[in-house]
Amino acid sequence: MLEALHILGIALLIGPAIAVDLRLMGLGGRLVAVTTVTRNLLPLCHAGFAAVAFSGALMFAGIARQAGFSAAAPWKFGLILLAGANIAVFHFGIY
CATH class of the missing domain: 1.10.287 (Helix Hairpins)
Structure with missing residues (x-):
């Protein structure tokens, strides 16, 4: 679900x-x-x-421990932060 x-x-x-x-x-x-x-x-x-x-x-x-130690974790969390920055720039700047 x-x-x-x-x-x-x-x-x-x-x-x-x-x-x-x-x-x-x-x-x-x-x-x-x-x-x-x-x-x-x-x-x-x-x-x-x-x-x-x-x-x-x-x-x-x-699965926090397992996910946190995976090789993909830094990439995924980094992209999430980048997306959040993009949203902030759009909503508080351009928009």
Whole structure:
């Protein structure tokens, strides 16, 4: 159940984010204003992020020692931090 929620959350986070990014780059439909796109799609991203954070924390709690010592752990945690910085720059700067 947690893995299913995690994957659903990832889809809910990434899908609307890609649509917003495409619209900001001018590759999406120009018929819809950027403010309308962000107002309608960013709440979906927030819900997806909440689902990913919740399910990921619960899954990590069960195997923290094993996951922490794996070779992929620094990469995964580094990319999570990079994504968090990207979100902060967007929400507190560009947006």
